[in-house]
Structure formats: C-alpha cells, structure tokens
Amino acid sequence: MSDVRKYELVYILSPDATEPQITELHTQVESIIARYQGEFIKTENWGRRRMAFRIGKHREGTYVLEVFTGTGELTKELDRRLKVIDHVIRHLIVRVDEELRVAERVRARRQADVDRRIAKGLPVGGPSRRSRDDDGDSDSGGETEVR
Amino acid sequence: MADGRRSGGGGRGRGEKKDGEKGGPRRGMFRRKKICKFCTEKVDYIDYKDAKMLLPFVPERAKILPRRISGVCAMHQRKLQTAIKRARQLALLPYATD
DSSP states (O other): OOOOOEEEEEEEETTTTOHHHHHHHHHHHHHHHHTTTOOEEEEEEEEEEEEEEEEETEEEEEEEEEHHHEHHHHHHHHHHHHHHOOOOEEEEEHHHHHHHHHHHHHHEEEEEEHHHHHTOOOOOSOSSOOOOSTTTHHHHHHTSSSO | OOOHHHHHHHHHHHHHHHHHHHHHTTTSSSOOOOOEEETTOOOOOOTTTOOOHHGGGGGGTTTTOOOHHOOOOOOHHHHHHHHHHHHHHHSOSSSOOO
C-alpha cells in the first residue's frame, strides 16, 4: 500500500520551445517512467503563462504537468534529465500520495460524522461552535443549511 | 534615566497584561470573530497549482499573510504555507514585490 508513491511533476519550458519539442519532451518523460516500472497517469498542458518573476531572461513560459506513480529512483532520474535539458527553465517534483490520503481520510471522517448525526436525528454541522456572543451571520452559512 | 524607564516599562507591561485578562474581549472596540476559510469551505487539500486561490494570502509585498490576520486555523495555515512555497518555486507566485 505504502510503496505506491504518487508524484506530480511540473516543468516550465522556455517560451521559444516549439510544439514538437514540447511533445518530444513529454514522450521522453513517459518513456523514463515506463523504464522504471512507473505508471503514467495523466498530463496537462497549461499553455503559455506569465511567470510571477523572471527566470533567467524569460518572463513567460509553457507549463506542463505530469502525474505518475513510481519509485524514488525514478524521480531521481527525471530530476537529473530535466536539469540537463536546456529549454526546461524550471521543474518541480512533488510527492502527493500522502497528502491526498490524509485529505481523503478527513473527508471520510466528516462524511461518517454527518451520517451518524443524520441517523441520530441531530442537527448536522458540528457541536455548536458559535456558542458565545452571537455575531453569527457569516459563520452560520455552512452549518444551518441541512438540518 | 534608562533605569527608570526600564522599571516603568515593566510595570506597565504587567498592568496591561492584567487588563487584557480581565476586560479584554469587551474592551470598547468590536472585534469580529475570525473563522478559518478552509474549514468553512471544507477544503481538505490546498493545491499549490491553484495560484488564484492562494493569491489572497500573499498581499502586496507577497509575504505570507499571518494567521492572526487571516484567521486561518493552525492546520490549514501549515498546509497553506507549503502550498505557497511550492507555488513560488514554479513562479506562480512572487517571492517579493516592491
């Protein structure tokens, strides 16, 4: 269970990278993933975006996101390769499985809580958090919708 | 002079603290109770790729907004912090602006 690691890779290509270059790099990434027995999940091309600050002499870049599973070895290899390629001006690999799992658990617990409250016939939405001085218009929004 | 100041300051400091403990909440000004945006909207995962969502938490100078001002709870502030820092690495958010 815990040995399947999910990663997100985002890289920024220089704005003068051509369309074939972009697709070529994508296939390259995919083949590396395949070579390390990783599983490719999805890709997203965000297109050309203005960056918040200059990197090198560039003000904008083409962002590409890749999601995949694999091992630490794989990310190491990807990291090494991306560093070498000239028209990749920045890249970031983030491991996301643990955070997503935590988020999933929190959501499940909340759902269970809601179900239990409905079963008991109690009002849904936590034990009254706005007990003292009732300035409550703004924070009652989420709580009073469902009874 | 320095001596006098120091002792005076200390004394006042203590006095203030006592004041705060006693009548803090109902002292004159009306302060709205802050609520965590992520808790009310039930956001479980703060995505570093969503720059638009992070933008309100990095005002003007692009510094991370302290939670004493935004009212974000400790857990979400922690997650927000990593998300902002990741977004900065990808130039989705600025490190600083002047």
